[in-house]
Amino acid sequence: MNDQQHPLSTDLTQLTLDDLEKRLTMLTQRWYTAKRMNMDYGILYQLELLLQGVEYEKMRRMQPPL
Secondary structure, eight states, X not given: OOTTSOTTXXXXXXXXXXXXXXXXXXXXXXXXXXXXXXXXXXXXXXXXXXXHHHHHHHHHHHSOOO
16 A cells, blocks of 8 residues: 555556546545535545545556656
């Protein structure tokens, strides 16, 4: 697990880019659903952390090797 990964998340390095996109879409839908339902801020925050992890992994893959 890298230092950017949420502790409750699966290993994102094992997913394909297609799977990352699906995960991003699913988490975004869950975030909006939780927001509409006025869920506790802690739940929204955890979803945001999961979203950030997926976005980080996508950006990491798009960077050219040094």
